[in-house]
Each structure stands twice: as structure tokens, then as C-alpha cells.
Amino acid sequence: MSETAADTGRQPAADAASGAPIQLENLSKRYPGNPSPAVDNVSMDIRAGETVIFVGPSGCGKSTTLKMINRLIEPTSGRIRIGDEDVTDIDPVKLRRKIGYAIQSSGLFPHMTVAENIALVPKMVGWSKSRVKERVEEMLDLVGLDPREFHGRYPRALSGGQQQRVGVARALAADPPVLLMDEPFGAVDPITRDHLQDELIRLQHELHKTIVFVTHDFDEAIKLGDRIAVLREHSHIAQFDTPEAILTNPTDDFVSGFVGAGAALKRLNLTRVREVEIADFPTVTVDDPLQSIFNKLRSGPHNELLMLDRRNRPYKWLRRGDLMRARGSLARAGQLVHDTVTRDATLHDALEAVLTDSGGRVAVTGRRGEFTGVVDMHTLMNSVHELLEADRLTAIEHQHDLEELRVQQTAQEQEGGAGA
Numbered sequence: 001m002s003e004t005a006a007d008t009g010r011q012p013a014a015d016a017a018s019g020a021p022i023q024l025e026n027l028s029k030r031y032p033g034n035p036s037p038a039v040d041n042v043s044m045d046i047r048a049g050e051t052v053i054f055v056g057p058s059g060c061g062k063s064t065t066l067k068m069i070n071r072l073i074e075p076t077s078g079r080i081r082i083g084d085e086d087v088t089d090i091d092p093v094k095l096r097r098k099i100g101y102a103i104q105s106s107g108l109f110p111h112m113t114v115a116e117n118i119a120l121v122p123k124m125v126g127w128s129k130s131r132v133k134e135r136v137e138e139m140l141d142l143v144g145l146d147p148r149e150f151h152g153r154y155p156r157a158l159s160g161g162q163q164q165r166v167g168v169a170r171a172l173a174a175d176p177p178v179l180l181m182d183e184p185f186g187a188v189d190p191i192t193r194d195h196l197q198d199e200l201i202r203l204q205h206e207l208h209k210t211i212v213f214v215t216h217d218f219d220e221a222i223k224l225g226d227r228i229a230v231l232r233e234h235s236h237i238a239q240f241d242t243p244e245a246i247l248t249n250p251t252d253d254f255v256s257g258f259v260g261a262g263a264a265l266k267r268l269n270l271t272r273v274r275e276v277e278i279a280d281f282p283t284v285t286v287d288d289p290l291q292s293i294f295n296k297l298r299s300g301p302h303n304e305l306l307m308l309d310r311r312n313r314p315y316k317w318l319r320r321g322d323l324m325r326a327r328g329s330l331a332r333a334g335q336l337v338h339d340t341v342t343r344d345a346t347l348h349d350a351l352e353a354v355l356t357d358s359g360g361r362v363a364v365t366g367r368r369g370e371f372t373g374v375v376d377m378h379t380l381m382n383s384v385h386e387l388l389e390a391d392r393l394t395a396i397e398h399q400h401d402l403e404e405l406r407v408q409q410t411a412q413e414q415e416g417g418a419g420a
């Protein structure tokens with residue numbers, strides 16, 4: 001598990017610009033020579049500091065919609081507002097300095113070093129040399145690349161995942177309130193993608209930017225999005241709601257098609273270990289005398305103990321028979337702990353760990369890797385049942401509210417009709 005910003009005690013910059021709301025108003029785009037619009041009359045309110053994900057079939061207009069926000073593509077009609085400013089007609093170059101933009105191929109300039117790529121926008125907006133230099137180091141640090149090592153390298157000397165990180169660092173460098181990302185992790189392998197997603201979540205916890213993120217991958221959407229916009233052809237909005245609502249209450253077959261199979265399993269990605277019951281577990285430490293470990297194993301209600309190392313981190317699972325079999329040698333006894341989860345891990349991660357552990361449980365650790373408790377299969381099953389039940393009730397309530405609204409409206413219409 002990588003160190004988080006909180007672990008290293010790093011603080012967000014005091015002057016960090018947090019997100020601005022984005023409003024799209026009847027936005028349309030017709031490309032010349034194409035009779036049907038790529039984007040047709042889209043209106044959408046994106047709140048300050050939220051991450052909104054666009055998903056939808058290929059060619060439905062996701063990239064076009066995204067690029068209209070920073071006017072890389074000029075809208076044919078409609079308005080765009082960012083913060084309190086109508087940016088539909090302002091100088092697009094100026095506008096783009098206030099909006100970070102990251103794309104699939106990372107979009108780095110090959111003839112510039114990593115540092116020069118990151119420094120691009122801060123220089124353009126007139127930051128002093130020393131401030132730019134400092135910022136480049138800070139950004140590399142933020143995306144988990146050692147400045148000393150990567151500063152002077154050229155993009156071709158980086159792996160795909162590293163290029164992607166530099167792309168994100170560059171997009172964030174001038175501290176824009178808005179960040180647009182078009183399938184930024186599309187071109188990397190699943191493990192690196194998972195890691196980059198975790199990094200983005202961590203960054204967003206610190207920075208609170210307004211992020212609009214395009215992806216093909218619904219699981220990525222669930223993981224990253226505060227809200228997801230499922231788009232049909234011409235960017236018509238099929239559903240725009242929280243991941244929970246879309247998973248449990250898709251508006252129609254088009255949306256369910258996107259959610260795909262296994263909504264219950266996907267739900268696990270939306271819940272964190274800290275939200276379920278973390279149980280106590282009897283522990284000993286490597287420094288405890290053999291006899292007291294023996295006694296604890298024999299007398300306790302459990303036939304198992306967790307041995308912690310000198311820094312209180314999970315080290316070995318010890319069962320009653322283990323010490324006998326190892327003829328009293330602690331060094332040989334027990335099963336090394338090979339997987340732990342933090343309180344911020346998803347239930348999906350926890351389930352994965354529990355399923356691959358022969359004991360059917362996983363140790364939960366705190367920020368410095370110290371032991372805080374265990375989660376087992378039973379707890380996970382109960383939690384998932386409760387979650388799904390709660391989702392179902394919310395969906396029913398939502399339905400009732402809608403029906404009530406409809407009844408009220410009809411009554412009003414009838415009253416209006418009677419009065420006329």
C-alpha cells in the first residue's frame with residue numbers, strides 16, 4: 001500500500017483553488033458536413049468540488065461535450081458557465097489556463113522534459129521562476145514521482161503509467177478550479193489503472209477540484225464518481241445520479257445495460273471498511289514469552305491469536321496446534337499475514353482478501369500499518385445484505401415521492417381546468 005498524503009503529513013497548499021461549479025445550458029455541437037448533431041441540447045449542473053463521470057457508448061458525444069467546456073471545440077449553440085462567469089464568449093486561451101485537461105495518451109510534449117511539461121501553464125500565466133520551480137517539485141511529489149529522478153527525463157523514457165501521472169501533474173500545475181479528464185487511464189494496464197484511480201481519489205480528498213471525467217469503464221465510474229451521467233446518442237442524458245442510485249435504480253434498459261451484470265458485487269466498491277463493524281481479536285507480540293502465548297491460546301475463547309511485530313503490525317496468525325507442530329519454536333510456528341486492508345479500503349478489497357485467506361478473515365490496519373481489528377466473512381455478508389436492503393428502501397421511497405408529486409400535479413391541473 002502506498003503512503004498517503006496524510007501519512008507523510010503533507011498539507012495541501014494553503015492557497016489551493018478548490019472547485020467551481022459548471023453549468024451547461026442547452027449546449028449543442030454540429031460538425032460541418034454532418035447532418036445530425038454530435039451533441040444536442042445538453043443541460044447539466046455540476047456542483048463545485050464534485051467529480052462527475054460521463055459514460056456512454058462510443059461516439060455518443062462524451063469527448064465533444066467535455067471539449068466544449070474548455071472550448072477546445074466551439075459550441076454551435078448554448079452557454080457554458082464556470083463559477084459566476086459566462087465563459088461561452090471569453091478568450092478560449094485564457095479560459096484554458098483556468099481548466100486542467102488530461103487525456104488518454106497523456107498528451108505530453110515529447111521534446112520537453114517532465115519538468116518543462118509541468119511548468120508550461122504556470123509559466124504562461126506569469127508565475128515567477130522560483131515559484132514555478134517549486135511548483136514542479138510539489139506536483140511530482142503529489143503524483144508519487146520522485147522529483148530528483150524524473151525532473152529532467154523526457155516522456156519517451158517513462159512508462160505509460162508514469163506518463164499518465166505527469167499528465168495529471170501538468171493538468172493540476174496552475175491550480176485550476178476545474179479539471180477535465182478524457183479517458184486518462186484508458187491506455188494503462190489494469191493494475192496501474194487501479195493505482196492511478198486510488199491516487200486520483202487521494203488527490204481529490206486534498207484538493208476538492210470540480211472534475212469531469214470521461215470513461216468507458218463503468219467500474220471506474222462507480223469508483224471515482226460522486227455522480228455519474230449515463231449518456232445516449234447526441235449526449236442526451238439517460239440518467240444523472242449517484243453511483244448508488246444508478247446501481248440500484250437504473251431508469252431504463254439502456255442504463256441497466258451499462259451497469260452490466262453483478263450490481264450487488266459492484267455495490268461493494270461503494271462501501272469502505274471503516275463503515276462496517278471491525279471486530280477485536282486477541283493479540284500477542286513477538287516479544288511475549290512463549291509460556292504466556294501458550295496460556296493465552298489455551299485459556300481464551302478463540303483457538304487463534306494474531307501475533308504483532310514490534311511496531312504493532314500484524315505478523316502471524318497462530319493457532320492452538322501450531323506451536324506443538326513447530327515443537328515450541330515461535331520462528332517456525334503459524335501463518336505469515338500476507339494481506340491486510342486499511343480502513344479506507346473498499347469492501348470489495350476486503351472480500352478479496354477474506355476469500356483468499358484460508359482463515360476467512362483479514363486484519364485491518366491504521367495509517368502506520370498498526371493493527372486495529374479484523375473483518376470476517378460473516379460481517380461482510382451481513383453488511384452487504386443491510387446495504388442492499390437500505391438501497392431498496394431508498395428506491396421505494398424515491399418512487400413514492402415521484403408518485404405523490406404526480407398525483408399533486410394532476411390534482412392541480414384538474415383544479416386549474418375546473419377554474420377556467
Ligand SMILES: Nc1ncnc2c1ncn2[C@@H]1O[C@H](COP(=O)(O)OP(=O)(O)OP(=O)(O)O)[C@@H](O)[C@H]1O
Binds near residue numbers: 058064
Ligand atoms: N472533428 C469532427 N468532425 C466531424 N465529426 C466529428 C468530429 N469529431 C467527432 N465527430 C463525431 O461526433 C460524434 C461524437 O464524437 P465524440 O468524439 O464526442 O464521441 P465519444 O463519445 O467521445 O466517443 P468515444 O467513446 O469513442 O471516444 C461521433 O459521431 C463522431 O464521429
Ligand SMILES: [Mg+2]
Binds near residue numbers: 062063064
Ligand atoms: Mg471520446
